[in-house]
Amino acid sequence: xxxxxxxxxxxxxxxxxxxxxxxxxxxxxxxxxxxxxxxxxxxxxxxxxxxxxxxxxxxxxxxxxxxxxxxxxxxxxxxxxxxxxxxxxxxxxxxxxxxxxxxxxxxxxxxxxxxxxxxxxxxxxxxxxxxxxxxxxxxxxxxxxxxxxxxxxxxxxxxxxxxxxxxxxxxxxxxxxxxxxxxxxxxxxxxxxxxxxxxxxxxxxxxxxxxxxxxxxxxxxxxxxxxxxxxxxxxxxxxxxxxxxxxxxxxxxxxxxxxxxxxxxxxxxxxxxxxxxxxxxxxxxxxxxxxxxxxxxxxxxxxxxxxxxxxxxxxxxxxxxxxxxxxxxxxxxxx
Numbered sequence: 001x002x003x004x005x006x007x008x009x010x011x012x013x014x015x016x017x018x019x020x021x022x023x024x025x026x027x028x029x030x031x032x033x034x035x036x037x038x039x040x041x042x043x044x045x046x047x048x049x050x051x052x053x054x055x056x057x058x059x060x061x062x063x064x065x066x067x068x069x070x071x072x073x074x075x076x077x078x079x080x081x082x083x084x085x086x087x088x089x090x091x092x093x094x095x096x097x098x099x100x101x102x103x104x105x106x107x108x109x110x111x112x113x114x115x116x117x118x119x120x121x122x123x124x125x126x127x128x129x130x131x132x133x134x135x136x137x138x139x140x141x142x143x144x145x146x147x148x149x150x151x152x153x154x155x156x157x158x159x160x161x162x163x164x165x166x167x168x169x170x171x172x173x174x175x176x177x178x179x180x181x182x183x184x185x186x187x188x189x190x191x192x193x194x195x196x197x198x199x200x201x202x203x204x205x206x207x208x209x210x211x212x213x214x215x216x217x218x219x220x221x222x223x224x225x226x227x228x229x230x231x232x233x234x235x236x237x238x239x240x241x242x243x244x245x246x247x248x249x250x251x252x253x254x255x256x257x258x259x260x261x262x263x264x265x266x267x268x269x270x271x272x273x274x275x276x277x278x279x280x281x282x283x284x285x286x287x288x289x290x291x292x293x294x295x296x297x298x299x300x301x302x303x304x305x306x307x308x309x310x311x312x313x314x315x316x317x318x319x320x321x322x323x324x325x326x327x328x329x330x331x332x333x334x335x
Contacts, residue, residue, distance in 0.1 A: 013330040015319065017115035021327045025318055027123075029162040029190060032314065036127045037286055039072065039313035044287035047073030050309040052259060061088055068308035071106065072316065079103040079312040081117055101315040113319040113328065117311060120318065122151050124310050128256060128282070129236050130159035132302040133211050135285050136254055136292040138232040141210035143169040145199070147224070147241035148216030149179025156213050156238075157183065158190040164211070171205050172196040173222060173241075203228050210234070214241030226250070226299070234300040237268070242301075244268045248276055250301035254292050256282045260305040278303075 042048045053068040066083040080102050087095040101120060103112040129152075133144075144167050146156045157170050170187075174180050180198060187194055199205040206212055206228040215238045216222055226245035229235065235246045247253065247268050255261045258278035269275050282302075284290040293300060322328050 012110055012332075012334065014111045014333045015113040015322065015328040016331050017113055017318070017322050017328045019116045019118060021322060022116060022119045022318060024327065025321045025325065027318070027321065029127075029158055031317070032123050032127045033130060033159065033162055035313050035317045036124055036310045037131055038074065039310045040131075040283040040286045040307075042072065042074045042313075043307070043309050044283035044289065045073075048309050049073075050307050053308070062086065063088060068311075070308040070312050072309060072312050075313060075316050076106045077103050077112060077312060077316050078106050079308070079315065081308050081311050083117075101311060103312065103316055103319060111333075112316065113322070115315060115318065117315065120311050120314050121306065122155065124314050125152055125238060125304065125306060126155040126159040128304050128306070128310065129156060129213050129215075129238055130163040131286065132236050132254065132256075132282060132292075132304060133160055133213070133234065134163035135282070136234040136236075136252075136300045136302050137164060137211050138234075138293070138296070141232075141234075142167060143171065143209050144211040144213070145171040145173065145205050145209035146183075146196075147173045147202070147212070147214045147222050148220065148239060149174035149176055149183050150215060150217055150239070152215035152238050153179065154182050154186045156215055157187050157194075157196060160211065160213070161191055161194065167211075170194060170196045171199045171209060173199050173202050173205060174216075206233075212236065212242070213238065215239045216241040229299055231297045232299065234302060236302045236304055237265075238304045240267075242268075244270065247301045247303075249299075250276075251298040252279045252292065252294065252300045253303070254278065254280050254282060254285065254300060255303040256305050256307055260307075261303045264305050265303055 049071040057064045063086040068081045083099040085097045099117040101117040102114045206224045212235045222241040223243040225243045226249040255278045280290045
């Protein structure tokens with residue numbers, strides 16, 4: 001994987017990559033995982049910057065907007081990601097959601113690309129879950145359970161198999177037939193010899209799983225309790241599907257960012273509105289400075305919240321591939 005390919009137009013124009021441009025780029029799951037892992041390692045080494053995001057939300061809560069700035073010290077790029085969702089009180093099909101990533105070369109001082117960030121996020125998040133699973137799972141982990149069949153649920157199993165190829169039983173909990181079919185199709189596309197086992201008894205399935213990844217939406221009735229889990233199980237929260245007890249009764253708590261967990265994980269707070277302290281953050285674990293699992297039999301809770309530094313690295317990787325394939329539209333924005 002290269003990091004400093006020439007992807008910047010020499011005349012200072014901006015390469016704009018649309019949703020359809022990015023959809024046409026073929027990238028392997030291994031490439032995605034490696035790119036995301038490198039971003040975390042670079043951050044842990046102190047070579048990158050990942051400040052807290054800015055948030056604005058009107059009093060009636062009908063919309064929310066975020067701005068996230070960061071710098072990747074290996075790729076030598078600076079980028080800003082914006083995210084805007086409108087219609088939060090509406091059903092999902094009536095909501096409007098836009099997310100963009102603008103990247104600048106911090107060596108030449110020229111713009112690299114501006115792109116839709118939807119596909120970046122849809123790949124980055126399950127890749128992070130897979131890295132958490134690899135670092136937190138017990139050495140003899142063989143069974144995984146994914147809760148939810150939305151965007152994150154559909155890619156969770158292929159990414160898990162990328163970082164934990166020893167998994168030999170894949171369970172899936174979901175209620176939407178089209179979602180279940182989409183998960184099967186996505187798994188077959190990457191691992192044609194594997195088939196997920198659809199489960200209806202969530203308590204039993206959770207008790208048999210070594211790795212549980214909860215990706216369900218906010219309206220899910222699924223809520224795995226700590227008492228359901230087997231010893232040494234790891235639970236990874238991406239969306240919903242885990243009860244607060246899985247966090248508060250865990251032997252170890254790992255997060256991509258403790259600061260972000262304190263802000264975005266409030267639905268997992270206890271009766272006093274508090275969250276437990278995080279034992280380690282993923283960048284330190286991936287760098288080798290810390291360990292996720294410190295003793296056999298520990299139940300680990302892992303919290304997956306996005307860091308913009310991973311969006312930047314993966315977005316820059318897509319910009320590289322787009323430049324190689326001649327994709328995108330070059331716009332003389334500043335002329």
